[in-house]
Amino acid sequence: MTILHLTVPPLPHYIIGGYAVAPTGRKHPSRRNIEVFDLLVVTSGCLYLGEEAQEYEVSAGHSLILRPDAYHYATRACQEQTGYYWIHFQTLGKWGLSDQSLSAEPAEPKDENIFASNKYTTQTFTKQLPQFAKLLQPSKMDNLLRQLVQLNMNDHIPSVKWKQQLVFQEVIEHLSASMETAGPSxxxxxxxxxxxxxxxxxxxxxxxxxxxxxxxxxxxxxxxxxxxxxxxxxxxxxxxxxxxxxxxxxxxxxxxxxxxxxxxxxxxxxxxxxxxxxxxxxxxxxxxxxxxxx
Structure with missing residues (x-):
């Protein structure tokens, strides 16, 4: 499993999103270095995508995060009508990739934060997200993403933008929980x-x-x-x-x-x-x- 490691704070933030329906035969657009993360959550059908050398079949109830610094492309056209949410988000903090969770990595970065309890400095921690995952509760994710997209209608209002960010943090938490079903070691x-x-x-x-x-x-x-x-x-x-x-x-x-x-x-x-x-x-x-x- 490829895991995204986001340093928090600052919190990853929502930019824009929507819901799309791709008819049979439609291919996802190919793009390079789009400079934002692109979260795709499929509700029906299947998207066939590649990122660099890795290929994915993102079927209903699954999510995929396309990286801001990579080449994305369709590996084949949709074989049936496919519905999916797309969410662009970004982080101003550090981020990285690995093929294992932090608990199995060297502990030096973790060690620094555990004991740095001085209240006069900002302490960061790492939020882990699966790049590709089977969602823990697809219906709950669908509800959160529907809220997020509906709020776009009034996102010129500061209080609505704030609400979007709060809902998006729930999305992030749900994604993170999807990789923790096996529990800690x-x-x-x-x-x-x-x-x-x-x-x-x-x-x-x-x-x-x-x-x-x-x-x-x-x-x-x-x-x-x-x-x-x-x-x-x-x-x-x-x-x-x-x-x-x-x-x-x-x-x-x-x-x-x-x-x-x-x-x-x-x-x-x-x-x-x-x-x-x-x-x-x-x-x-x-x-x-x-x-x-x-």
Whole structure:
């Protein structure tokens, strides 16, 4: 499966769309580098399309996203009357392609965002969309796209344009859900459960054994899963999360450094300071001074 990875925010945004009926014998137009994404959702019949070297048969209940930077062409004419929605959309953020979901890729980009909880910076994440998919709920998608197209009549009104964008985000969510029917992998589930436990209990002393007992997985397996999904061991994950919580307290409160260390799970002020300096390259006191006025 080819998967589109969209960096969000900014959100992918709706431009224009419509509903078309292609009679028997009609071919989809060939185009190159149209500079927008073209989402096609077939409600009846079948579209026969190619993108670069890949060919698709998009039958009823299926969707295909044609890329803005590729060559698209018809591989054959419609064999029967074919109804389909076409939606042009774009993203101002980064996007890319792969043949697997992010959970199976190296974790470096994911690792950066998980711990970057500083409220003074905009945090991005990745939204995954299948380029070609069998829709999870075709009738629901049909309803959303019908709403979207009907709103075109009054899209000169700002409030209607806003409504279009809201409906389009539901379309995006439905497309994303269509590739998740198999559910997350066992390792991803284990890593997510472990991460949730560590985040919930970060103020406490946590041992590998306690973590394993809490989510019913062996500590060695947990460590392996977290390394795969987050790029770090459980203790390192916990330490990074504590440091991020400490950074927020340093910026948002006047609590003494030692007290902040206690608040985020460190029993000794000196240990907190050394860990903070190890991860941030600066002491807690200097970190706070960096953002203080005067």
């Amino acid at each position: 066992p390792s991803a589930l284990c890593a997510e459960q472990a991460a949730s436990y560590l985040r919930e209990h970060y103020q406490e002393d946590i041992t590998a054994q306690e973590l394993g007992e809490s989510i019913n997985f062996h500590p060695v397996y947990i460590a392996r899963c977290m390394q795969k999904e987050f790029g770090c061991a459980p203790f390192d994950y916990l330490m990074r999360f504590r440091i991020e919580r400490a950074k927020l307290l340093l910026l948002q409160t006047d609590l003494p450094i030692a007290r902040i260390g206690e608040e985020v799970g460190f029993n000794h002020a000196a240990y907190f300071t050394s860990c903070f300096a190890k991860y941030e390259g600066i002491s807690p006191r200097k970190y706070r001074q960096r953002f203080s006025h005067g």
